Amino acid sequence: MASKYITLISGDGYEFVVLREAAMISPTITGMLRNQFAEAKTGRCLFPEINGVILGKVVEYFNYYHKNRDKEDVLDMEIPVDLCLVLIEVADFFGLDEQQS
C-alpha cells in the first residue's frame, strides 16, 4: 500500500513532503508514480535541475490548489515578481497549465 505522502527532492537537496493526492494534479508527477519506476516504489521524486525555492513554490501551489479546488473566486497565490519567469518554465514542466478539476 502506497503511502499517503510523497517526497519531492530539489536539486540542492531540499525535501518536500506533499500529500500524494495534492501532487497528483501534475501530470508529470502522476506519470512518475504510475508505473513501476523507482519513484513509484519509494515515493521519492528527484528533480535535479529544480532549485529548492522554486520547488517550494510549486509545492505551495499543490497545497493551495488542493485546499481551494472547490471554491470560487479564489485569490491568486502570492508569488514574488522575480520568480515568475522561472516559475513559468517549471510550471510548464510540471504540466500545470491546463484547467484541472
Next chain:
Amino acid sequence: MADNEPSLPVLPGHPLKRARGTATNAPLAALTSSDPAVFSSDDDPALDNYVHGRRKKRYVGSWFDQHPASSDSALGDEEMGPPPVPLPKREFRRQLDSGVWMPAQDAQDGSIESSDSSAEPIESSGEANDEWDLSVCQSDDDVFVRTRTSRSSMVPMPRTILSDEELLAQSIVDACNREGRQVVDLSSLGLSSLSADVLGTITQIAPIPVITKDVHEEYKAPRIQLFLNGNLLRLIPVAIVNVEHLTHLSLRMNNLVELPPSFAALKNLESLNVGQNSLRFLPSELLPLLKKGSKLRELLIHPNPFYQPQDARYCAWGVEEYQLETFGPVDEAEVEIGNEWTGMTTILRARTPVQFSRGSRGVCSGFRFPQDTEKLDQEDFWELAVPSEHLKWSRRNQLDALRGGPKGPRSLVEMCLRLAARAEVTDQEYLALRLDHLVAAARRAGELHKMGGQICCICKRETLIPATEWVEFHEVQQTTIKMNEDGTEIEQIRRVSSNNGIEPWVPFMRRGCSWACLPHKAEPPTTSEQRSRLLALP
C-alpha cells in the same frame, strides 16, 4: 496609622527657614494661613485639602504614575494602600520602536518600493535575497540561475519616457484642454504607440460653457472627438476606455491588429471608424453596442482583411437555441427609444468551429485560425467538433459539473503570466524563457493585459490565456425604428455593404477561459421541413 509612617524628627525651628512641611504640619499651616477662610460649601474639591482636621492628600510615585499614599488619605490615616509594586530594575537598552517616524534617507527609493508593494509583499524580498544567495552557492549546476534577474531590473519602473511624437500629441491635447476644444486631432503624427499619460489628459477636456446674462448655465456632458487616423498604432491601450465622453473615434489607417475587448465600456460612442487597418476580426464585446437603443450610429469597418466564411452558407437551424443556451437569456430591458431610433443592429448568421488551446502549449484542435488566408470553415449550430484530448479531459473532469465555468484557482502558468504581464516584463526578458511556446504565450498574455484583459464570454472570468476561441459571423445593418401612433414599431433596414461587394458578414471573436466554456450544441434537425429551413437563404 500615623505612627507607621516614617517621619523626620522635628527640627529645631530656624528663624528664617520654615520647617519642612510634613503631613502633620499641614493642618497647622492651614490654620495659620493668611488665605481667606474657605467653606465646605465651596465646590472646588481641591479645597478639601485645606479643611481643618483633615490631612492633605498624599500621593506616591512619579508624576506619570501616581496613586494615593493610603486608600483614602483624605479621610485620615486608617490604612495604607497596597505597597506599590516595585518597578523592575531598569535596563539601559535601545528602544527599537521609538514611535517617531523618520523619512527614509533616499525618498526616491521609498516611493518605488511602495508603488510595487502590492505586487510583491515586503517579506518576500528577504526571501528572494536568501534564495539569491542560495542559488549563487551552487550556481555551477543550477540551470535556473541564468534566468534569474536581480530585483531592480524586474521591478516595474514608472515609464514616463515619451517619444517625440507622443510629446507632440501631448502638447496638442494640452492645447485642446486649455481652450476647451473637444475635437482632438492627432491624425498623421506618426504615432506608433499611445501612452496612458496622453489619453489621461484627454479625459479632462471639458467645454468652456458660454455664459450669457440672465441665462442659467446648464451642465452639458462633453462630447470628445478623437482623431487618430493615419498613425502607426498597432494596439489601442486600454486607457482609452477611461475617456468616458468619447463620442467620435477615428482609427482609420493604422496598423491595428486587434481592438481591445474593453471597448464595450465606451457607451457614449456614436461613431467608430476602424477602416484600413489589419483587423481580422472585431471583439465580440462590441456586440452590445450594436443593439437597439445604443448610441452607436455609425460604424465604418471596411476595408480590413476580415475573416470570411468559406462558402457563406446560411444555416438558420439552431441559432436561437445556440444563443440562448450559450450566453443565457438576454435581459431584454425595454429601451426607451423615443419616436425614432437609428443605429446599428446585427444578426447572427454563422459560426466557425472552435479552436482549442492547451493552456500555453498552443492549439490542439483540428481547426485553427489560419495565418495566411482569410477564409474560415463553418460549423453548423448543431455540431461541435472537439479534439480527442478534449474528450479525455472531459471524461476526467465530468464536463457537466463544469458547466457555467470552471471553479477553483487558476493554473500556475496563468498566475505567473499574469504576474509578469502586470510587472510589464519586456520582450527581451521574455526571451529568457527557453521554450518557444512559453515565449509566445507570455507575449500574447502581455498584449492581452495591455488591452485590459479578456473576459470569458461564457463565465465572465478574466483570463490571459483563452482556451477556446471561435468566430461568429454577424450581418451588420443600419436600422431605423419608428414608432407609430398606436405604439407598434416599423423597422427599416439598410444594409451596410462593403466596397467590393462581398457579402458583408462581419467576424466577431468569442473567447472562453477554459475547455468547459464552449458554444452550445443545438438539437439537430430531424424532419424534412426543418432541413428545408436550414437551406433557406436570407
